[in-house]
Amino acid sequence: xxxxxxxxxxxxxxxxxxxNSKAQTFLNTEGYVEFISTAPLLEFKxxxxxxxxxxxxxxxxxxxxxxxxxxxxxxxRRDRDMRQVYLxxxxxxxxxxxxxxxxxxxLNMPGEQNVTVTGEFTMRSISREMTVTGTIQVIDDAIRVxxxxxxxxxxxxxxxxxxxxxxxxxVQTINIDITLLPxxxx
Amino acid sequence: xxxxxxxxxxxxxxxELIFPTPKHINxxxxxxxxxxELYYSIMHAFGTVENGITDFWGLDSGAxxxxxxxxxxxxxxxxxxxxSSMDKVYDIGFRYLYLQQMxxxxxxxxxxxxxxxxxxxxDYSFLNQSYSFSERNQLSVALPFSRKMNDRFSLLAVPxxxxxxxxxxxxxxxxxxxxxxxFAGLGLGSRYKLNNRTSITIQYVxxxxxxxxxxxxxxxxxxxxxxxxxxFQIFFTTSRALNDAYLLAGANGRIDDYAxxxxxxxxxxxxxxx
Numbered sequence: 001x002x003x004x005x006x007x008x009x010x011x012x013x014x015x016x017x018x019x020n021s022k023a024q025t026f027l028n029t030e031g032y033v034e035f036i037s038t039a040p041l042l043e044f045k046x047x048x049x050x051x052x053x054x055x056x057x058x059x060x061x062x063x064x065x066x067x068x069x070x071x072x073x074x075x076x077r078r079d080r081d082m083r084q085v086y087l088x089x090x091x092x093x094x095x096x097x098x099x100x101x102x103x104x105x106x107l108n109m110p111g112e113q114n115v116t117v118t119g120e121f122t123m124r125s126i127s128r129e130m131t132v133t134g135t136i137q138v139i140d141d142a143i144r145v146x147x148x149x150x151x152x153x154x155x156x157x158x159x160x161x162x163x164x165x166x167x168x169x170x171v172q173t174i175n176i177d178i179t180l181l182p183x184x185x186x
Numbered sequence: 187x188x189x190x191x192x193x194x195x196x197x198x199x200x201x202e203l204i205f206p207t208p209k210h211i212n213x214x215x216x217x218x219x220x221x222x223e224l225y226y227s228i229m230h231a232f233g234t235v236e237n238g239i240t241d242f243w244g245l246d247s248g249a250x251x252x253x254x255x256x257x258x259x260x261x262x263x264x265x266x267x268x269x270s271s272m273d274k275v276y277d278i279g280f281r282y283l284y285l286q287q288m289x290x291x292x293x294x295x296x297x298x299x300x301x302x303x304x305x306x307x308x309d310y311s312f313l314n315q316s317y318s319f320s321e322r323n324q325l326s327v328a329l330p331f332s333r334k335m336n337d338r339f340s341l342l343a344v345p346x347x348x349x350x351x352x353x354x355x356x357x358x359x360x361x362x363x364x365x366x367x368x369f370a371g372l373g374l375g376s377r378y379k380l381n382n383r384t385s386i387t388i389q390y391v392x393x394x395x396x397x398x399x400x401x402x403x404x405x406x407x408x409x410x411x412x413x414x415x416x417x418f419q420i421f422f423t424t425s426r427a428l429n430d431a432y433l434l435a436g437a438n439g440r441i442d443d444y445a446x447x448x449x450x451x452x453x454x455x456x457x458x459x460x
Contacts, residue, residue: 027190050195067195075457076220076261084203085382085412090289090337093194159382160414168414 023182024058026143031178033066039169046071046082053145053178055136060101062117064176065094086158086168092124097132105136105143112137117147123156134176141182148175198290204334205342205377207417207453208256208264208281211389211406212425212433213344213373216296216332218283219258222459225266228253229428231449244447252428256281257458270428272436275324277304277429287333300328302430321352326430328373337379344373346393348431359435369393369434371402377410385410387421393434404438406449419451 031051037044048070054063068089073079083089099119106113112135120127134147153160153170160168205215209227219225233247241247254268254277262283269276279302287296304324310317326348334340349368353359371393377385391404408421424445427436438445 029190052190054190063189065190065192067193069199070195074460075222077223077258077455077457078220080202080220081414085414088382094192096192098189 023141023184025054025056025183026180027054027183028052028178028180031064031145031176031180033174033176033178035071036173036175037169038171038173044073044078046073046079048072051176051178053176053180054183055101055105055143055145055180057101057105057107060104061098062101062119063096063098064178065096067093068095069093086153086160088124094122096120096122098122099132102131107138107143109138121149121151123151124158126156128155139179142179144177144179146175146177148173150174198288198292201287201289201296201334204287204296204332204340205375206385206410206412207419207451209419209451209453210342210375210377211387211408211419211421211423211449211451212404212428213342213375213389213391214281214298214300214328214330214430215342215375216283216298216330218262218281218298219256219264219455220457221258221260222457223258223264224456224458225256225258225264226254226454226456227256227451229449229451231423231426231428231447234445234447235422236445249449250426250428268429270432272426272428272432274307275304275429275432276307277302277324279303295331295333297329297331300330300430302326302328304429304431315354317352323351324431325349326434328430330373339379340377342373342375344375346371346373346391346430346434348434350431350435353435359432369395369431371434373433383412385412387419389421389423391425391433402434402438404433408449415454417451417453419453421449422446423449 029052030049031053033048033051035046048066050070051066068087073082097119099117102116102118115136116131116133118131121130132147132149134145137144150171150173205217208215208217229252230249232249233244235243250272252268252270254266256264256266258264265280267278281298281300283298285293285297287293306322328344328346330344332342347370353367371391373391375389377387379385387408387410389406393402404425406421406423408419411418424438425436427433
């Protein structure tokens with residue numbers, strides 16, 4: 001009986017040992033994200049270094065968001081218009097993407113791995129289903145995630161000036177680059 | 187599903203676009219230019235509407251027009267130059283935002299100072315009056331305070347003082363006693379956003395004449411249309427004045443006589459330096 005108990009305890013310890021040997025959840029709150037608007041005469045970027053991201057390799061869960069107040073386009077006038085007129089950040093503070101990895105990630109594989117995530121991109125309380133492709137690269141204990149995709153402002157009910165000027169493109173390219181660090185779950 | 191806690195990075199942010207442009211009908215607002223922003227405004231006030239179609243509700247009377255250029259040196263400090271057709275007044279000045287309304291702790295209002303120096307260049311030789319350079323000067327100070335009460339509603343209060351080096355009963359500055367040279371007033375304004383691009387606007391500017399102890403009153407009501415690059419402001423106003431000094435000292439139609447005039451401003455911003 002004592003032997004069995006020892007085996008049981010040992011098994012539990014091993015089990016925890018194995019699962020803890022490599023963290024399955026990775027997160028960071030200081031990632032890079034840029035929104036690029038390319039209109040015929042004008043291209044500009046809104047950049048933030050406050051992208052928060054989380055990936056759970058085991059469950060495949062992916063969650064990213066950025067506080068849109070941190071977007072900086074390099075000019076205060078454009079920032080004000082972007083934040084107040086188009087994004088209305090006081091009402092809708094975040095842009096978010098949550099989804100599931102379509103395939104598993106091998107943390108022991110060197111180099112970049114292509115991944116796709118299917119989920120919902122949400123802005124201004126409007127959610128759109130989308131599939132995003134990107135890469136994951138294991139660097140020491142951390143994983144670096146890079147991805148880019150496009151959204152249409154029209155899909156998020158963003159009232160873009162059409163009549164007089166065409167300064168803001170309907171198509172916005174989003175690039176993210178974030179290094180997620182291992183996180184022990186509580 | 188595992189989710190990150192949604193938290194704002196910056197809780198205490200400046201309250202932006204309390205008014206969409208540096209001008210609210212005729213009054214200066216607290217809205218600063220961005221560093222490297224060039225702001226162009228052209229303002230019009232036509233004749234009174236009371237004669238109806240005879241002069242097409244005042245449009246045939248021609249307009250007082252002021253056009254101006256303003257450039258943002260920093261995100262709080264800008265300089266401007268303008269010209270009004272009434273009395274051919276050239277003006278230069280600066281605008282400085284010294285207090286910024288915040289969303290959290292911090293100032294509950296935004297406040298600016300706008301200092302304007304003007305030069306009247308009209309020819310009054312037909313009145314057998316000669317005006318030297320030093321008799322053609324005007325100085326005005328406006329101290330706009332503004333507060334965004336909520337998403338839709340903003341308030342503006344603008345104490346103003348204007349001084350003229352010379353006034354005259356025959357000039358546009360109606361001064362029957364020919365003695366008044368300093369005028370003070372309090373401009374009040376507000377806007378109510380109907381939607382993201384359209385607002386109802388109102389302005390009321392009582393100005394006090396110290397020597398005659400009379401109050402001159404300007405009232406205007408209008409609408410703002412924001413199109414992205416432009417802000418169009420159309421309004422009916424009792425005053426033909428388009429700069430601070432004349433707004434305080436100039437003639438105003440009586441509200442009960444329906445002496446309103448049609449007017450409109452076109453505001454346009456350019457980013458000239460990134």
